[in-house]
Amino acid sequence: MNTEYKDARAKFEAGVAKLLQKHKERKENFTTGGGLPIRRLYGPDDIESVDYLKDIGFPGEYPFTRGVQPTMYRGRFWTMRQYAGFASAEESNERYRYLLSQGTTGLSVAFDLPTQIGYDSDDPMAQGECGKVGVAIDSLQDMEILFDQIPLDKVSTSMTINAPASVLLAMYICVGEKQGVPMDALSGTIQNDILKEYIARGTYIFPPKPSMRLITDIFEFCSENVPKWNTISISGYHIREAGSTAAQEVAFTLADGIAYVEAAGKKGLDPNVFGERLSFFFNAHNDFLEEVAKFRAARRMWARIMKDRFGVTNPKAQMLRFHTQTGGSTLTAQQPENNIVRVTIQALAAVLGGTQSLHTNSMDEALALPSEKSVGIALKTQQIIAYESGVTNTVDPLAGSYVVESLTNEIEKKALEYIGQIDDMGGMLTAIEKGYVQKHIQDAAYDYQRSVEAKETIVVGVNKFQIKEDKGEMNLLSVDASVGERQIAKLRKLKESRDNIAVKNVLDDIRTAAADESTNLMPLIINAVRSYATEGEICGVLRNVFGEYTENIVL
Amino acid sequence: MDERKIRVVVAKPGLDGHDRGAKVVARALRDAGMEVVYTGLRQTAEQIVETVLQEDADAVGISILSGAHTFYFTKIIELLKEKDAGDVIVFGGGVIPEKDIPGLLEAGVGAVFGPGTPTSVCVEWLEKAVAEKRAKEQ
Numbered sequence: 001m002n003t004e005y006k007d008a009r010a011k012f013e014a015g016v017a018k019l020l021q022k023h024k025e026r027k028e029n030f031t032t033g034g035g036l037p038i039r040r041l042y043g044p045d046d047i048e049s050v051d052y053l054k055d056i057g058f059p060g061e062y063p064f065t066r067g068v069q070p071t072m073y074r075g076r077f078w079t080m081r082q083y084a085g086f087a088s089a090e091e092s093n094e095r096y097r098y099l100l101s102q103g104t105t106g107l108s109v110a111f112d113l114p115t116q117i118g119y120d121s122d123d124p125m126a127q128g129e130c131g132k133v134g135v136a137i138d139s140l141q142d143m144e145i146l147f148d149q150i151p152l153d154k155v156s157t158s159m160t161i162n163a164p165a166s167v168l169l170a171m172y173i174c175v176g177e178k179q180g181v182p183m184d185a186l187s188g189t190i191q192n193d194i195l196k197e198y199i200a201r202g203t204y205i206f207p208p209k210p211s212m213r214l215i216t217d218i219f220e221f222c223s224e225n226v227p228k229w230n231t232i233s234i235s236g237y238h239i240r241e242a243g244s245t246a247a248q249e250v251a252f253t254l255a256d257g258i259a260y261v262e263a264a265g266k267k268g269l270d271p272n273v274f275g276e277r278l279s280f281f282f283n284a285h286n287d288f289l290e291e292v293a294k295f296r297a298a299r300r301m302w303a304r305i306m307k308d309r310f311g312v313t314n315p316k317a318q319m320l321r322f323h324t325q326t327g328g329s330t331l332t333a334q335q336p337e338n339n340i341v342r343v344t345i346q347a348l349a350a351v352l353g354g355t356q357s358l359h360t361n362s363m364d365e366a367l368a369l370p371s372e373k374s375v376g377i378a379l380k381t382q383q384i385i386a387y388e389s390g391v392t393n394t395v396d397p398l399a400g401s402y403v404v405e406s407l408t409n410e411i412e413k414k415a416l417e418y419i420g421q422i423d424d425m426g427g428m429l430t431a432i433e434k435g436y437v438q439k440h441i442q443d444a445a446y447d448y449q450r451s452v453e454a455k456e457t458i459v460v461g462v463n464k465f466q467i468k469e470d471k472g473e474m475n476l477l478s479v480d481a482s483v484g485e486r487q488i489a490k491l492r493k494l495k496e497s498r499d500n501i502a503v504k505n506v507l508d509d510i511r512t513a514a515a516d517e518s519t520n521l522m523p524l525i526i527n528a529v530r531s532y533a534t535e536g537e538i539c540g541v542l543r544n545v546f547g548e549y550t551e552n553i554v555l
Numbered sequence: 556m557d558e559r560k561i562r563v564v565v566a567k568p569g570l571d572g573h574d575r576g577a578k579v580v581a582r583a584l585r586d587a588g589m590e591v592v593y594t595g596l597r598q599t600a601e602q603i604v605e606t607v608l609q610e611d612a613d614a615v616g617i618s619i620l621s622g623a624h625t626f627y628f629t630k631i632i633e634l635l636k637e638k639d640a641g642d643v644i645v646f647g648g649g650v651i652p653e654k655d656i657p658g659l660l661e662a663g664v665g666a667v668f669g670p671g672t673p674t675s676v677c678v679e680w681l682e683k684a685v686a687e688k689r690a691k692e693q
Contacts, residue, residue, distance in 0.1 A: 113569070113570035113571060113572075113621055114570065116570075117570050119570075125570065125597075125599075126570075127623075127626065128569060128623035128625075128626030128627060129569055129570050129571075129621055129622075129623045132621050132622035132623060133571075133620075133621050133622060197572075201572050201573075202571075202572020202573070202574060202596045202597075203570070203572050241573075241575070242574075242575050243575050243579075329575070332670065332671055333669050333670040333671055334671055366650065366670045366671075367650065367652060367653075368650065368652045369622075442575075442578055442582075445575050445578070445579055446578075446579055446582050446583075449579050449583070449674060452673075453673045453674065453675060459671070462671045463673075478622075478652065479622060551595050551596060553593060553595045555578060555581060555582065555585075555593055
């Protein structure tokens, strides 16, 4: 720094010191939501160590700090992809067609818990849960109804499905087949991220080893047959919702990513090829500057990891492309309309962070499933940012901001510390087995709760500015218990009408192949789905061979 | 008087995997001096009641965000009554619509704590409820 600046800065600081004697600041210490220290003022000296070409670079170029495309939203907006699904395939199909008519540009399917955990709707474990937090899918028949009149060659679909991802992907492939859309024309994403299930979300079925095999089977099958499909969405979203800080979200997500790349490498797959089909999923919380920095840091870190650790030279396999969802856990049941404002701030952070796809939460989500009206407002929030705010007219507008670049460095540094510790432990699988990751997330969750209760963290309408409310007027959506009964009746009818000998044969084939690690299970699962074997039947066979995971409780 | 520590089972019924709230509440109850057993995920109503009986718990706190609350709360209360443990305090929280709460209270749920409730409110409520229950038993 030149002396002129240094002198001027010193003079400024002296003036501030004098002012502080008269007027104290609001707090002793200012930090980000994730606890990173925030200085009063950032200036050129805070980014002295930043080398533009090495650390920031141009958009569309390594290390992709400024975004994965050279023109970003000047070329095309992010995909507005609202997560939706409830009750039965019929009701969800109607909601998707409504969203498409309102200008949503991609679908995102929410499955109910039995579907996510590999149970049919008539399983005793499914009691009370059918159609509640997503759509109930038992067989290809349901999937055909779900995508009725939705052309799979024109719409890209994201499916939030993990443990049984191969079964649901197989169903999607078969629906495409029926619509006359070949596999290589299908585009979309399956979440397929089992590691975060053990850490944060809980919808696992099998133990880690066979789960990792199912994932790499999908990588291998899709790289040959479904080349436009994103075969995994490595998800920090749930890690953050479980209570992690922003830096932990980046650290644990990228550490999961490292574990997947290693597993695929062991199977002999080339990271320069399958690396292109990895995608990520992050959360956006309220601390605006920290969130923008988080996305930029994650992108730079992943590019460096792929290049330095895995020797990846293909730029497309170095870039971190990601979907963002605004933070469900930041929404309050108190004064729910305020959530519209929270979602706007979070969505703007995602856009300024360079997201490829975005889901904005609905204001009533801390109370119930979103109503059609609140989903509409959430989608319009994205449209207003895209078309009215002007932030989309230039690429990465916050680059070069002293505080944003400095925070980007801080997040990278903090996240690298965690990744270093995980490496020292022997990798992510061991870190999860030891409860290391879970413990760090839970400590952060508890710290946050205590800081809200001590009013160190203010949540408007919850611990400050409360008002007396009457929630009687809100029009909330609830799912009728009869969905379960209807679903069970449909399933019974299906089992009577299909060729049950064929079903038995394909299930036997899966049983045999599951025991032999060298066989790719995907083609067999597609065969089973095509003959209308149910999800519960297919997962049941795999459960018998692989066993089930039981969690290691860490409190 | 020999004052036994309050024993609570914190439970996650059904398939719902969102356990942040359950774990935060479990830690807060423990920090308030109670003995807390957390069941972990994917518990059936039968398993939860079994744990309550084995632990000789004063109370069971149920956390559920999947919409299956009415089913699970009612079933757990029913099973407790069947096992002559109808005096066990049942409370809970999660994403539970306001309109479902009167029905739950009528079915015998002691309290439902919605999102945003300070943990101190649960702690105080439970201390009072357990004291009343023990006074009745004497």
